[in-house]
Amino acid sequence: MSILKTSLITLVSLFAVLWHGGGISMAQTVIPLPQNSSPGTGTFRITEETKLYTNLKGHEKERLTAYLSTIPAPFDKKFKGNKSPRENVIILQKSRDAASAPEGYSMEVTPAHILIRSTTDTGLFYGLQTLMQLAQPADGTSLEVASVKIEDAPRFDYRGLMIDVSRHFRSKEFVKKQIDAMARYKLNRLHLHLTDAAGWRIEIKKYPRLTDFAAWRPEANWKKWWFADNGRKYCNESDPKAQGGYYTQEDIRELVEYASERHITIIPEIEMPAHSEEVLAAYPELSCPGEPYESADFCVGNEDTFSFLEDVLTEVMELFPSEYIHVGGDEASKATWATCPKCAKRMQDEKLKDVDALQGYLINRIEAFLSRHNRKLLGWDEIMNDSLAPNAAVMSWRGEEGGINAVRNGHRAIMTPGTYCYIDQYQDAPYSQPEAIGGYLPLSKIYSYNPTPEALTEEESRLIYGVQANLWAEYIQTDEHYEHMLYPRLMALAEVGWSRPDRKSYAHFHSRALKEIEWLRSRGYHTFPLKDEIGNPHNASQPVSHLALGKPVKYNAPYNPNYQAQGDKTLTDGKRGGWTYSDGAWQGFISRDRLDVTIDLEAVTELRSISADFIQVVGPEVFLPREIIISVSSDGTDYNEVKRIEHETSTSEVFTFRNFGWEGDTSARYIRFQARADKTLGGWIFTDEIIVK
Template sequence: MNRLLIISLLLCCALRLSAQTKPAIIPLPAKMEERKGTFIIDKNVYVSYPTAALKGLAGFAQSALKETTGIAPGLRIGMWTQKGAKTISLIIDPKVTAAEGYTLEVTTNKISIKARTENGLFYGIQTLVQLVPVKGDKKLSCVYIEDEPRFSWRGMLFDSCRHIFSVDFIKKFIDQLAKHKLNKLHWHLTEDQGWRIEIKKYPRLQEVAAYRNGTQIGPDRKKDVDSIRYGGYYTQEQIKEVVAYATSRYVEVIPEIEMPGHSVAAITAYPYLACGDVSFENGKPFEVRKVWGVSKDLYCAGNDSVFTFLQDVLNEVMPLFPSQYIHIGGDEAPHDAWHKCPKCQDRMKKEGLKDEAALQSWFIQRMEKFINSKGKKIIGWEEIMQGGLADNATVHSWLGVQSGLKAAKSGHDAIMSPYSHMYFDGYQADPKIEPMAIGYWVPLDSAYAFEPVHPALTETEAKHILGAQANLWTEFIGTEDYFQYMVFPRISALSEVDWTPKSLKNFADFKTRLNTQYQRYDKQGIKFRIPVPESVTAAGTDAQVKLTLNDPTKAGVIRYSLDGSDVTATSAVYKQPLDVKEGATVRYALFYNDRKSSTDYFPKPAKKKK
């Protein structure tokens, strides 16, 4: 009996150890084999690299491991060995076929990362760091991984126009893109509510267009504004700093310079760019827009000086960004002003254009020719398809997936960003329990469920789908903490949409791995959204139900109240199912270290009839 008891205890411990050390990698690799044994990070570990060209990557591996383990491995160039030493070898291997792919092998005394490119080695390092247990010892499970991304475009949009964020915060965000193996930062820099990039030839863009004399407060439908002057811009030197930092993290920065709409800030600085001397919307002098939404004031398509202005702007913008792409917006441009503008109507007659939609297409194509002449390509939101699509344009599909589908079928590249799944400024749960957001609902499971390749596409057509991109518009996001709340953990879902093979995606497994990811976020100081406890009810007796609450993170404490009062750090701790009598209101929240989730409640209040 004693022997059986000991065996049972050992088996139990082994199972617990296995559960604790099972790799929780996000995004999930294409292939992973778990093997016996562990590799221990200690003072005897060194990072070796074959040539001086890889010293920067070796240094990144060193700093990433120090951040994770507290130990900075030494660096050694060439095939270096020493008795008792353990090596982490970075190896350029042409046999690894995918440009961003890698192999990672962990044995008890050696780790090797092989890739055809530096990008691949970089992503291998990111995976290696995730093998380090978040808590406890520094033992890495022995594994063999073969991995590569599903899509070449794996991105997020950063909107600096509605609210501006510091260069340091943008760098931290770039770090997180890299940790999630995302490689595109779409930087939104011009808008109705503010112009955020220095253009030396046009100083009023900095003096006037970069600032507004108030900002919308409260929900979108009310349009209430404060009277606080708000704004700022990034100097060209700051832009270079961000781009250089992103390049060091293998992230490509794509600037967006809006046209022909979303241009009120620029028009306020230089009114001759508009169709009239005053605002088409209200007949008043132009001013940098204070409220969110779409303006009817836009660049005048019949005025040649508009194209001179835009070309001058782009001549300063393009040298700052090595990217092959310039995003020109093209969305939400009402044509009312063009319909009334004599210059625009003359342009339509001269060019033989049948309507204002065709005029917008002509506008976009004219700018595309200029941008192409500088060795760049354009990306535009799906509205650039109105009136005919420019020859070499990439379509950014956001109202749904149909425009991306149509573009791919016509031989054009497309990026998929439907707001139903990829707009991270949307609510993550019931708006009644969430901070104010823009309106629609994009919970974690919806983001994870998105499939960029429509089944109606042939294999050849599907190659035009470059990947998926999540967008974070910042109308209602004015602080760094709230920015992180809206991005994390949905960025983890995005990373698997873009990286992991479709056949391996599994939301239940993802949520299990996300428990470890929450701990990583916490350790990194990320103010992620703490999920609300999950509730399950079962019929009870005497007009009551039994309410069971579950902690999605498996690492927090659930607290509750039975009288409808708010849940605080001193509220009762949930330990077992609650018997809830008819008429009672239970409120509950998850406490994760020093922060808590939004407070949910049971029963849910009935929806009011309209």
Template structure:
């Protein structure tokens, strides 16, 4: 968030709050709303009319609990007789309603929804239902006309039930919330190495054993042998969905306008299958690999037999086959795989994977379906009808769209909801990453690199909810909502119409709605977040203090004392031209409701000086040579462009170009062991007058073992007993863990 927009929000909050009383707070934001005068009071047993086309959709009005209608009357021909009550009627040519759009009109005569197709009518009904849920009196609605349509035809939300099995009742609840916010595709990740979750009658061991393991918690299972156990053993933990239950969910979702897309992982992420059917592995032994042997014809027999049963349950156009993260190393030494490669004239293992994907694609197409997979399916070539989910950034999606393939955008940096959504130091353990609500909202699924002709292949976007660190459905809710509401608007509302401040204002009313639905959503934090803009010309820091609250009450001090409600209130950005320590916290009246945040603003001697690297950065250049002396500190994520990453020892020096008095040298490092980021083992500082002969002036040893999985920051500072004169400062920080060292600034006084 930038400073000016937040100031606008603060100044406009009284006006926004007043407007909220008379305007809608719908999410996603409608395309066009025209307000009338007054309101419409819904009477008990209000008449309900529908043509046959929309009769089934009319049942959704049961989700408007305060609304009691007369029995549905099927209208064969719309005429003047039906000019009151609630009416679900087809659009006429004169209405000029797009094929996928709807019109919701509320006036003195009642409620009229028009659409061309049942799917669009469902969207209109959920707009009405959501409107009722947001009203103080659900039976009194404002008179208005809403004309609306989606930006994208694919609006997806994913759920991984392999790592942690989720009860069917929760999956239905998940569908309920998706429908309310106009998602229309549910990507059900039902097989993976942690467990097979769908009954396959021809292969009963998939659910008798591969669905059960000896630890309920995925991380404990991963760290303790990764074994599967027979259903019914005392320590068996897991579960699966019967085919009847899967059909029940498919029908349940379809009533709400949602298509269920199953994912059956292949050729990788299949450890659970190969544990019970080891003849499908290259080694022929269980617990040796996660990839099917693609040189074994029995592999394709198995996969086609499984897909036959899957196709009989799921009528979706798409069937997801995964296709990601296959190691392929076993194929290199497997006689069967190498024989197939030579027989088919395939040059490498990428083309071997491509061959396997194409076999399944052709099989699905022969059944009238389409294959969809993660962007690795591009490796080695792709059949014409396949659709790509771009998760490793947008590059795969850009490449696929340029080749004429349809694309669903799911980039990890914007749409992986297993990432931390706020300061990781305050949150339950997650897989890593840092994805805030406003960053989700800022995403545009159409990359600027694509021209209009290629951009048409971007069918929409999807968020992925991987559950390695979500052992319960309550935790899934916590990680998914309200971020999913931001994606709902990204997918539905036109790019030009979307506005973060407007969305954030409307979102305040949806917290109440999520409470009504008993959703364990992530509550906005009172914790103070700082944003510092360094001005290199003025050598000054401009400080902005915010919190996730709509309009937080933040008080701060600059004299080292703890802030209270009597301290200085933060209202506008503050510029500091000297080194300053700020302490800030949020308050409700006189009560402090957040920890005290300490922000050190350094105006130090090394700012603007050039850094020379004996060991260069690796993979994370940030601002290259300008990074470590630009006066800008890093944030909570090493992806923010201010953290520089090193896989070797950090070894660099600064040339002041003349002798300077040195009192202290410090650097801040990050540690988050999950993705392999650690503090240095030792931090050493050397001084020199000629850049050749250095003298050591201090060493600090890190005593932490790196086993604590939480995010930490540590400043390593060498304070000289007496100031020394030197032209050069060299710093060496040892990478004893052989992971990444991340640092953001060299601070010299």
């Protein structure tokens, strides 16, 4: 057996300095929660006599050595000796008859030894991460670990985080810091969103203008730049106002190696055919108009587009050894394709029926190119088409339907629906938080997610590859804000991806997360203060009783099918909305007349008040109404207007609620409630309940 030996100062530094924290010394303190554990008797004490051994060899031993070398504490990095003592020893043993899953491990802690076994060095690494969380300070010079037996393995093979470095660039050091936390929580995929309209973030030697020009803009703040009157322009790196940045190829190699030492694969994303304004500003000949700032989509009819994309992907593949290369594929407007002669010819030559098929042509052609280089294509759920190659994988972000369709067509699916996995949403009462894109995604909701849809059979479920959290950065300018959005929600995602549903308890997880936040803060992470969480509005969990409860509602203008909430019964079902308009209680209107409904009380009734709440979230263009009109009628034909409210809608109120209504004394059977949008702002109107008293 090859042996890894360290002194006390190695172990005390390794465990006490980096991973010590308060809490009970037992497997139930670990995040993510191990699959099976049973307590023993006594404790193992790490002292200056403790030895650390492994039988790893070659690259695996080198990878472990490299990982240990990054620990900011002195220790002996030399491997020596060939015989393990029987007591006071920690053994990392790779063995064919160990845990069955490739990333699984077993751990046995007794007063005499700690034995971690796995069939892979990755499993041993995860066992080491568990041990690091279990080790607690015993006194000033030693640590102790309670005796325990653990059998552990992940539920899903893919457990990921997407970091958006396009909207606001993040330094190499910042990314490494998040990789360290990912390793602690046994996450194994880092998806880097490297390209988008806001900036190109990776050096491509064949196309230097991508980093000389497309990586820079004259405004650091994305929101100001995106909504600027003069329109989303880029600038040269030499411009005194230039803001942005990119990773050199050497930076990328360094990040890939750093992640590999922590058993994390980095998956690069190069957006196509849409979200490519920055590329087409630098190389406008690749767009249909042929002019900068005129299109976000590559011209699929232009053969030069494919030469460019293949050149870029060739350099990307040289840097990233990942099995998958992410190509985006989402939100293509396709607007310029319909009138482009080159695209028309491509459609004719390839017998494509419409512009949607034109996108499928691009995706399939890029997939074939990647396949020739022994790589696989990964993209958002818009890449799905009838001829998509079986080895392509799909990220389901627009709900779960894309993932379900992918699986039923034989593709791997990574579940990342916005409702549960988009952690750019508010995690607490928006008025108490830094600005976010909108929505409300608290820790408890992420934790409740099951990535395996109930609609799938057991056999189909095997193609659910895993789960991923996505943190888009439009509204996140600083590193501190980014970490505030990540933690502790990333811990919940890690447990969703690793632990079995029957092992999970939110109350238990919440207590562990509170303690883990203390550790993160001690290591310089800027977390959300979970202990001060406000939670959902009280009225969101308390049904409201009123005169219109359960009464029929006639929609004179339709609600939007994407935000129908509970359908026709929504506005009189007694349910109040919370911090997000997508919580199933708020109903959304974007038709020309916006909100216009008639409630039938089914009998003439004495009325004292009629009111409704509205929500405003400026980012997704959800605004308070400009005008509210409330009318009543006894016969449903002749209406008397009892209240008209003029409201000046202001975008300075990034997030707000407002109640509009009438109070008085009248009798009526029918109530007509209208709410109209500001003609200049447009956008959505959302309400949850029309309360009649």
